[in-house]
Amino acid sequence: MISILTHLCQDHVDVLAHLVRLAGDSGTDPGSRPRQVSDLTRLLDEHMHFEEKTLYPLLMLHVDASAMGARASAQHREIDALLASLGRGSGADETWSALVGALTEVMRRHFAEEEAMILPRLRRMMTDGMLRELASRYQAARADVVVGASLAR
Ligand SMILES: [Fe+2]
Ligand SMILES: [Fe+2]
16 A cells, blocks of 8 residues: 555655765765755655645644644754755855755654654554545645646756
8 A cells, every 4th residue: 555654754765865965965066056955845845845734734633742743843944944045055065064964964853753753643543545545645746846847947
């Protein structure tokens, strides 16, 4: 069964791999930075938007899980701010490295919390049918983003 949780965990792997590439390019190819930041931003925007609009609200329905949802949303804002700083320009190599390092640290912590606490909790709240249905909706939303990006070129 393809579940929404599988898609989200795969995104986490992809994002961390992307961050390793960003760290590796630091100082070697500054010209590729804007494109790489925009690719990462597109992937994360869709991922975080889906979590905030569709999944975290489910946590809010449960008294013992609502704090998890609020904390995860606050981490998303921290991630947004770091992505915006990266997108504003690479600046000096040290600045770039510091920003990529800070974003990597925040992302690792956020993904670890989601995978250890949030996703297992959501799994217990949803039926197999809901998990499959959300997977289809997420794939459709992602396809729109890819088409939109290629039309914009
Ligand atoms: Fe996530
Ligand atoms: Fe998240």
